[in-house]
Amino acid sequence: MMMRFFVPRDAAARAVGADKVAAALHDEARRRGIEIQIVRTGSRGLFWLEPMVEVETPDGRIAFGPAKPGDAPGLLTAGASHPLYLGRPEDIPFLKRQTRLTFARCGIVDPLSLADWRAHGGGRGLERARSLGAAATLQEVAKSGLRGRGGAGFPTGIKWKTVADTVADRKYVVCNADEGDSGTFADRMLLEGDPFALIEGMAIAGLAVGAAKGFVYIRSEYPDAVRTFERAVSLAEADGLLGAAAGFDIEVRVGAGAYVCGEETALLESIEGKRGQVRAKPPLPAHKGLFGRPTVVNNVVTLATVPWILAEGAEAYSVLGMGRSRGTMPIQLAGNVRHGGLFETAFGVTLGELVDGIGGGTRSGRPVRAVQVGGPLGAYFPRALFDTAFDYEAFAARDGLIGHGGIVVFDETVDMMRQAGFAMEFCAIESCGKCTPCRIGSTRGVETLDRIRRGERVAANLELIEDLCQTMKFGSLCALGGFTPYPVMSALRHFPEDFVRRARAVAAG
Amino acid sequence: MSVQWDEAEAREIVRRHEGREGRLLPILHDVQASFGCIPDPAIPFLAQAMNVTRAEVHGVVSFYHDFRDRPAGRHVLKICRAEACQAMEGEGLARRLLDRLGLEWGGTTPDGRVTVEPVYCLGLCASAPAAMLDGEPMARLDDGSIGEIVSEVSR
Numbered sequence: 042m043m044m045r046f047f048v049p050r051d052a053a054a055r056a057v058g059a060d061k062v063a064a065a066l067h068d069e070a071r072r073r074g075i076e077i078q079i080v081r082t083g084s085r086g087l088f089w090l091e092p093m094v095e096v097e098t099p100d101g102r103i104a105f106g107p108a109k110p111g112d113a114p115g116l117l118t119a120g121a122s123h124p125l126y127l128g129r130p131e132d133i134p135f136l137k138r139q140t141r142l143t144f145a146r147c148g149i150v151d152p153l154s155l156a157d158w159r160a161h162g163g164g165r166g167l168e169r170a171r172s173l174g175a176a177a178t179l180q181e182v183a184k185s186g187l188r189g190r191g192g193a194g195f196p197t198g199i200k201w202k203t204v205a206d207t208v209a210d211r212k213y214v215v216c217n218a219d220e221g222d223s224g225t226f227a228d229r230m231l232l233e234g235d236p237f238a239l240i241e242g243m244a245i246a247g248l249a250v251g252a253a254k255g256f257v258y259i260r261s262e263y264p265d266a267v268r269t270f271e272r273a274v275s276l277a278e279a280d281g282l283l284g285a286a287a288g289f290d291i292e293v294r295v296g297a298g299a300y301v302c303g304e305e306t307a308l309l310e311s312i313e314g315k316r317g318q319v320r321a322k323p324p325l326p327a328h329k330g331l332f333g334r335p336t337v338v339n340n341v342v343t344l345a346t347v348p349w350i351l352a353e354g355a356e357a358y359s360v361l362g363m364g365r366s367r368g369t370m371p372i373q374l375a376g377n378v379r380h381g382g383l384f385e386t387a388f389g390v391t392l393g394e395l396v397d398g399i400g401g402g403t404r405s406g407r408p409v410r411a412v413q414v415g416g417p418l419g420a421y422f423p424r425a426l427f428d429t430a431f432d433y434e435a436f437a438a439r440d441g442l443i444g445h446g447g448i449v450v451f452d453e454t455v456d457m458m459r460q461a462g463f464a465m466e467f468c469a470i471e472s473c474g475k476c477t478p479c480r481i482g483s484t485r486g487v488e489t490l491d492r493i494r495r496g497e498r499v500a501a502n503l504e505l506i507e508d509l510c511q512t513m514k515f516g517s518l519c520a521l522g523g524f525t526p527y528p529v530m531s532a533l534r535h536f537p538e539d540f541v542r543r544a545r546a547v548a549a550g
Numbered sequence: 551m552s553v554q555w556d557e558a559e560a561r562e563i564v565r566r567h568e569g570r571e572g573r574l575l576p577i578l579h580d581v582q583a584s585f586g587c588i589p590d591p592a593i594p595f596l597a598q599a600m601n602v603t604r605a606e607v608h609g610v611v612s613f614y615h616d617f618r619d620r621p622a623g624r625h626v627l628k629i630c631r632a633e634a635c636q637a638m639e640g641e642g643l644a645r646r647l648l649d650r651l652g653l654e655w656g657g658t659t660p661d662g663r664v665t666v667e668p669v670y671c672l673g674l675c676a677s678a679p680a681a682m683l684d685g686e687p688m689a690r691l692d693d694g695s696i697g698e699i700v701s702e703v704s705r
Contacts, residue, residue, distance in 0.1 A: 052672075052673065052674065052687045053673070053674045053676065053677050053687070053689060055686075055687055056674050056677060056680065056687035056688050056689035056690075057677060057689050057690055088676035088677050089676070089677075091677070220673060221670065221671055222671065223630075223632030223633040223634045223635075223670065223671045223675060224633060224634045224675045225671075225673070225675065226673040226674070226675055226676070228673075229673040261579075261616055262628075262669060262671065262672050262673070262682075263672075263673060264685045265687065292570075294575065294576065295575070295576070295579060296614075296616075297575060297578070297579070297614035297615070297616035297617060298614055298615035298616035298669075299613065299614050299615060300670060311575060312571075312572050312575075313571075313572040314572040314573060314574030314575055314610065315572075315574075315606075315610060316609050316610055316613040317613060317614070318613075332571060332572070373675070373676070374676060375634040375637075375675035375676045375678065376633065376634040376636075376637030376638065376675065376678060377637040377638055377678075378676070381675070381676025381677065382676050383676075404638070413633055417632065417633060417670075447634075447675070449633045449634045449637055449675065450637060451637045452637075455637070460633070460636075463633070463636070467632075467670065470670075471670075473613075
């Protein structure tokens with residue numbers, strides 16, 4: 042009987058040698074005359090165990106990891122006594138505790154096999170949407186309580202309804218795959234691990250709002266994702282899932298290294314072939330978006346969740362979660378964390394449980410001092426706020442945000458004044474330049490924090506930083522300038538000792 | 551990579567994107583893939599081909615970090631400097647690597663072997679610190695990786 046092995050092709054698995062492991066397995070099998078098949082899947086998202094190799098057995102798949110090419114001979118005959126034996130992946134606590142809806146197929150199927158996708162429930166959402174029709178599909182999405190997973194958390198159903206109700210000669214569905222936040226990789230994993238889920242979600246959106254054309258804007262820092270997703274689109278066209286018969290087409294666009302293009306109006310400008318400068322709102326993209334037409338702009342995770350909602354029903358989704366945060370969120374544990382990876386779970390789990398319980402604390406073994414939640418524009422939280430529930434409103438109530446769901450863990454060696462300085466510096470590098478608070482404010486912020494670091498007029502300059510943050514927060518056109526105050530002010534508020542102590546030490550010479 | 555401007559090749563690139571909506575970025579990516587950068591003559595050429603001003607083309611080229619005005623080294627190493635990599639002491643590691651190569655951020659070795667650039671996130675944040683060498687991802691970098699990278703780019 043032919044043995045089947047599964048080795049991820051996800052960029053984060055390739056980055057730690059998955060290709061070499063796959064090649065070694067192949068060579069070793071040939072040397073021994075054993076016939077094997079190696080399926081290159083997406084990643085399960087247990088990145089500390091990558092490259093994680095799975096073997097098909099009569100009792101399901103058995104995982105081994107983290108594997109090195111030298112492990113190949115052993116893996117061909119490995120059993121429970123093998124030092125890398127992990128058992129059934131579904132039984133590994135990190136995976137067992139998850140509720141995988143959006144990521145149900147990721148890491149399991151061959152991402153470029155339509156047969157695999159269908160065998161694991163792919164296409165059922167679109168089928169149901171077609172039988173329901175546009176109006177009922179819109180209702181289903183609204184009833185599910187799904188909110189934008191890119192960061193803003195806007196109700197998807199309302200956005201779609203606005204586009205559907207706007208009369209125009211043509212409309213667009215745009216997928217924002219410009220996942221630039223440090224600490225996030227959910228979009229990348231889906232594009233590489235289950236691209237047909239996104240294609241299906243976009244086709245449903247097209248049907249619901251009356252759009253025949255979709256664009257997926259993928260950042261250039263994700264070459265693997267671009268390659269896999271472009272291939273998936275060709276396969277879907279050949280299959281009839283996309284194209285004239287399906288009434289929906291998708292075109293892939295690649296970014297060019299501008300973080301601000303993750304902001305939806307800058308992204309639209311970029312697709313139009315312009316500088317990625319933010320547009321003033323109104324008009325909303327739902328009224329006047331791409332090429333001035335009504336446009337749905339949604340994140341990868343949002344769109345890839347829609348097929349599940351349609352297939353299983355809005356109710357099945359909305360029973361999960363807490364408050365106004367319904368369903369599941371793919372939380373990404375990153376930075377200095379022992380068990381880093383993708384953890385999809387219903388809203389409501391506390392930050393402490395995520396960092397200490399699921400993440401297992403730091404990789405360095407030193408105590409956790411701070412976590413940044415929601416990317417470079419998200420607040421730094423100290424341990425004292427670890428009882429905060431993962432929920433849009435609970436984070437907002439504590440002057441933070443969940444953003445795209447990334448959590449970056451720092452140990453006690455972190456210098457919070459430096460992190461605040463980096464937030465301003467990043468804003469200065471990436472500002473599109475259209476509005477003054479962001480363009481000038483970020484540079485003045487870098488300079489003022491430098492003065493505090495040098496011990497110059499510390500109290501007055503700290504006051505100036507607060508004032509500057511107020512101006513940026515309320516005066517900026519978009520979240521780049523508007524949210525940069527979150528990491529800066531949270532660092533100041535929760536870790537004042539890093540600012541004052543450093544400044545005092547400098548003053549004392 | 552060639553930097554020699556070839557108008558016939560540029561015309562062929564523009565033709566390939568004929569009829570696409572908002573085609574300037576895809577065209578610029580292809581120009582850079584062919585010429586290793588966006589050569590100066592490309593600006594007036596594209597302005598004319600697309601019936602926009604030179605200022606508009608220049609504005610787009612200069613806005614995006616990816617587009618270069620001169621070719622990079624034979625190898626391009628992008629090292630992540632964003633928060634998740636900072637949390638794993640990526641800055642110190644990057645500094646030691648730059649010192650080994652005798653470079654500053656954005657610099658190219660005098661022999662044209664390698665260009666080192668900062669990048670803000672590669673989506674490999676659970677396996678920090680991370681980098682990308684000629685489009686290939688690398689993660690969980692440590693001091694041992696510095697030697698491997700240096701020998702890889704010496705080829």
